Amino acid sequence: MSHGVEDGEVNMAAWLLGINNLKIQPFKLPPIGPHDVRVRVKAVGICGSDVHYLRTMGCAGYVAKEPLVIGHESAGIIEEVGSEVNHLVVGDKVALEPGVSCWHCNFCKEGRYNLCPDMKFFASAPFHGSLANQIVHPADLCFKLPDNVSLEEGAMCEPLSVAVHACRRANIGPETNVLIMGSGPIGLVTMLVARAFGAPKIVIVDVDDNRLSVAKKLCADEIVKVSTNIQDTAEEVVQINKAMGARVDVTFDCVGFNKTMSTALSATSAGGKVCLVGMGHNEMTIPITPVTAREIDIIGIFRYKNTWPLCLEFLRSGKIDVKPLITHRFGFSQKEVEEAFETSARGGNAIKVMFNL
């Protein structure tokens, strides 16, 4: 049952109906519980996982067996609050953390709620996403935007959170030199966050000149062009170490191929860490000697936990500027939704494709 919907308004959403089949259709809202809010969604970014669902009806082991509302990087305006909600009021602009954990299991209670086996996450089958006019969501997962942070920047908190979680797990600070494999959306947010955490030197690599020049404009200290050829690994490791000119303490692999992991493991200094960020290839063939003979640890990253407040503070203070990452904007119509996904899927000079609703 839809409660509190504007008179006569049918709530619409972008539904994934099948492979390459997105349709804007009605989306019935659930009732608002005492701890929930109803949000008018205003900005939604497209993620690589959304594109993957569109192309394959699956992502990272999840399979969409029924129609699913897509989208999870979102921000909007509170239009209704549940009876027990104290920290938000109607009219507040908020960024939304997508995942609803159970808060009963050990993972949740020990603070690693991102690993909750009963996680309900926007647009991770079978849970509906947020590319919709309105959604209902727990109030504690809605974070009020500072006055100088826009709704689009609010939506960017989601990919930014992946980077914040990665930088925390890898202990980035003023003494950790950082190497980043891949200058796509995830590599770029990781770079911005590493800088915000104080990384003194950042080298970023990619196969694409345009993406590298974006990285240089943003804040990379050095950029290195690499190939897709695994035979080039040894030589590229030399180039990378030269570009860094110092220890490589942490490498973020934001691509996830045999070659990028192999390069990462070989380029990282003894006692350092390689962090696998985002969704890479399932199975990889990697050199193990760096792990066993040089104590390189491989750290896994899955989504995030407790990152929204820090992201909003970084954006408010200007320590991080995500606006240059938003390269394409679309409205919420059938035609534009299709075009937006095409643009995002194409990659190239498209970094973050954003819907304005």
Place this chain on the structure above:
Amino acid sequence: MGKGGMSHGVNEGEENMAAWLLGVNNLKIQPFKLPPIGPHDVRVRIKAVGICGSDVHYLKTMSCAGFIVKEPMVIGHECAGIIEETGSEVKHVVVGDRVALEPGISCWRCNLCKEGSYNLCPEMKFFATPPVHGSLANQVVHPADLCFKLPDNVSLEEGAMCEPLSVGVHACRRANIGPEKNVLIMGAGPIGLVTMLAARAFGAPRIVIVDVDDNRLSVAKKLGADEIVKVSINIQDTAEEVVQINKAMGTGVDVTFDCAGFNKTMSTALGATRAGGKVCLVGMGHSEMTVPLTPAAAREVDIIGIFRYKNTWPLCLEFLSSGKIDVKPLITHRFGFSQKEVEEAFETSAGGGNAIKVMFNL
């Protein structure tokens, strides 16, 4: 240690002998000239030396883990002995002391050394890692600070066992083993077994160990494994074995030590470990592996590397002295220091099977 020069303080008429690796499958007991004893060194009469898998690898291939033997080299690094001479600045040990030897001499000038990760020192000089000579010899000269006095109730053989035990201790520290960490161990060979003993000593409440070999599994059970699971070498069996392992554990696997180091053992380890847990790669496995890395990373299962050890001898000796760890059952075969016995000992060690630790008594 390769400095050459005159032998000082050797018993009159005694020629110091050592087991030299001359080529593939070619070990010869030959004279070994000792370097002069510096002010911070001691001269040790070696009494017990264990054989390690790496020693066997050098014998069979003249190489190990990227190191290549280019010139004849004295083999052996797991050792203990008796102090026979001390340098002028040595205070904490005296002639007659029984000591266990930590093999590796770090530089103490680089950042890694100064930050306490001296096991990763790029200038490390380690017994029997080319080009540095090892310690399967009548006598060696060694820095005094790397010689640790044995408690009265710890034998020289147990002293020599401190070296492999140190690998287990370092792994348990890096993996943060404690009273709330349930442990899975891949492989019930010498390294798997010392890791199991160390994990128990660190308080691990439940330990499951797996192997392909029934005999090794029964040794593990006798030594204190809570559950043993027999596994195959077939990678297709991985999914089913992960189920069996989790059933045997009965609860989440917090830390898995892969003490075998194959595609299959790593894949099993990554699959069996709970979200947020750790897989620790211990000892020398294959240099390249094909593993399901992304699914593991997506469950925040971290992979921790282990290289040798640092600051482990005092704790090992305390574990042995208190009886918290008993390594004696791991010493399955003993040999003396003659040409024939050296050859036989290495054959026995290389043969695996029911040989866990092969020990020389000199």
